[in-house]
Amino acid sequence: MTVPDVVVVGAGLAGLTAAHDLAARGADVLVLEARGRIGGRVRGVPLAPGLVTDGGAAYLGERHTAVRELLERFGLAVVSADEDGDSVFSLPGRSRSPFRVPPYDAAGLGELFEALHDLTAAVDPERPHAAAAELHELTAGQWIRRRVADPGALAFAPLYLGQLVAAEMDDLSALCLGYYLRSGGGLRYLNAFRSGAQEFRVAGGAQRIAESLAATLPRPPVLDTPVVRVEAGADGVSVVTRHGVHRAGVAVVALPPPLAAGVCGTAADGAVRGRAVKTHLLFDRPAWRDHGLSGWSLNDRGPLMYTVDVSPADGPGVLTGFATGQRAEEFAALPAPRRETVVRQQLAAVFPEIPQPREVVVTDWVTSRYSSGCYATLWKPGRWGGPPGPAGPAGRVVRCGTETSTEFYGFMEGAVRSGRRAAEQALTALAQPLQEDRR
């Protein structure tokens, strides 16, 4: 095998985007992937013949222009993620409402959203270190409890944050939460299905973006090849795997921060794993619609902390349930048969109107070794490790991944934007003469 110009480590959306851009510009690119599949935190889960659903990242909105460009280039369609009908709340008493406002005092809930609005305004993604000291020092939970006294708002806050960042309020710094909110487009955008960050899903599953990117590469990604170490030397880079060493001019490390730190020999102190488990429930039909329900629910316990209708048009019914944070960890720790039992029990309590699902399929990101946090890696107080951080140990090792993006940190959009940026950096680095050449 000839020595490639660039080795890309990781075949998630960021790595594949970088590889695609580099190959399109004439570079010889080799992609190495630890798993037996491409896509990273984007994963298609087959539910039934011809029906693939999103086991990982799923949603996008109008502002996610880099992802939308890829969709257009590859002829992939989107479907609306918004569903009509009432929401269900189990907090813990069951209620329903045409709105997605939980049955707590509205003015009290408003205190929480006023506070989160201020937090969003207080963080500049280009200059996170310039944010007020208390945002660096406090957990998101501590900061919220200083600002918000209303009991309903404080009961709702962990559920809301769980949905947003897949973590407990005291896992991450206030700065990290503010960063996520601001780089994601602000509260209003992040909340919304209609005209927001959850407006669309990719028809057939978001893994089709990864598959389409990979299909353009002259060298197909090499699977089942975990990278152990990336070393920058005077004459290029060495990418060490369990099977051998790949030499190249430049390495693009497209891994989540803790894994990137592991292979680059750098630090990711203070990294916290976002923790999420997605459960798909397959029904003969979306029977909840007969009862005027949207399929959306918010519940104060797991494993279904919230549910969303992701049914295909004119087909069977599919609900996605999310468990996040501590509840995700507890759920992931259960043996498989027990998981299905608790899902079915909770479904019967949340949606007693509808029959039990035909299938229950769990996608566990908590124990997933090569993701190290899903939706994303987050950061403890005092230990911000997100952008703008070091690009890597040297100019010939370029990092990307959604956690390196100042825009849409934690989203597919952040991953794709970071991959584009990394491709540019890699091309610049390739254009620099190697020290060896100058001799």
Added chain:
Amino acid sequence: MSDNPVGLDRLIGIFGDVLESGGVRPDSNFFLVGGDSLLATRVISRLRRDYDIDVTFAEFTQAPTPRALDQLLDSLAADSASR
């Protein structure tokens, strides 16, 4: 004329603040110009915090424009005056 302590202009200001929009008009429907139900709680929260006026979420959904909300606040003010 408003008979409540907030008034139409301030309500337009609150809507504009929460929606981050300078284009709010007296008859702009909160839910049709970018607002959602969670953001509506910010409007309700400000009315309580700054004017000690309680509007429920259900009442807000029935009066989702600055003008309709102004009229609602008028009637709330008249109710409490006649009590």
